[in-house]
Amino acid sequence: MQGEQLRKGPWLQEEDEQLIFFVTRLGERRWDSLAKVTGLRRSGKSCRLRWMNYLRPNLKHGPFSAEEERLIFQLQQQWGNKWSKIARCLPGRTDNEIKNYWRTHLKKKTQAQQEGGVQYKVDNARTDEKSSELVSQDYNYSDSYRPETYTFPLSDWELTSSPHEIWISDWIEELQTDQTETEHQHIEQDSNSSCTESSYDSYNRMRFGNNYDTWDYAVAGSLWDMN
DNA sequence: AAGAGTTCCAACCGCGCGCCA
DNA sequence: ATGGCGCGCGGTTGGAACTCT
Structure with a gap:
């Protein structure tokens, strides 16, 4: 990866998917590290901008009222x-x-x-x-x-219209439901319990294959470990 | 139809601030 | 005190889309 040229210009759908996957899992922080972990040949700054201005949930994309x-x-x-x-x-x-x-x-x-x-x-x-x-x-x-x-309101996602936005919207909606359920489980089980298979996991399996969780958890565990 | 001009917006860039070692 | 890092902000740019002639 070192010395590899960073990509610039318009984002591809695959890049968006990959960024969403990692940001929703790892959080909106340490963008440089996150950019490296994603495998995207993008700067952290570019990833942050893309997320903040386009991919983040609850964004409206329609005309201004x-x-x-x-x-x-x-x-x-x-x-x-x-x-x-x-x-x-x-x-x-x-x-x-x-x-x-x-x-x-x-x-x-x-x-x-x-x-x-x-x-x-x-x-x-x-x-x-x-x-x-x-x-x-x-x-x-x-x-x-x-x-x-x-x-x-999460329903702001419904204001979006492109196919790409629609599947993100659907996914986020399902995720919201899963999160609510998971939160209840966490209250009962304590906070260090692992999540059960959710539509979010299903989504990731669909898009990134069955091995996604193995390397994902490995990466998630090491990304914020600065030592 | 086509070339020129204009508008629009996603993305980039540079700077500054806060935090931490 | 200071230097590095991470991040957010505001200004700018490039090119696609649209409109005009």
Whole structure:
């Protein structure tokens, strides 16, 4: 592996699958180590970005709603280009997505507003929302969107549409059920018990073959061991 | 139909911060 | 104190997709 060129550019479906497999099992941490363990010829940074911006559960990938657009507009005026901060107020949206949306859609509107006193107006052509028009200063976002009170609904996955996203969605949904069941088992059995065969395991067997667990557990056991 | 111009967004890059040995 | 590591953030870029002429 040493000296091997790192891959760049668009991610392949196989790479996504592999990354999901490892991140869901090992957690969102130590991205450099994780990148090595996955066997993907990607940097840890690249893996983290892919996960955070595209593969992570609960992400929305559809067009921004009028409500979201208003929020972005208002928070950008309030905080400036603090995209990660703004993203925390928009469940299911990433800083990258918001940043891109701002640059391509809202920046012009803001400039127009600043230059000519043109009031902010939602671009209804891009959303399915009802027409709405308001001055940003008057807008106060709902408490339900405040990061400290909002809980991310897993059903947001249902908003996705590509075949790839659909199978991830189904899988995550099954996993959620399994996790709930497993948590109950853990309460009864103590925390160091091993998981029973779940749909998640079935999934992994299907995608990575029957030997997946052997090497997976071996790797999982050593990855975070820094000694 | 096709070439030019524009828009959009996934991914990359560099920087800075916090933590730890 | 300091140097290395891991990570997150914001800015930028490349190229695919779309629109215009």
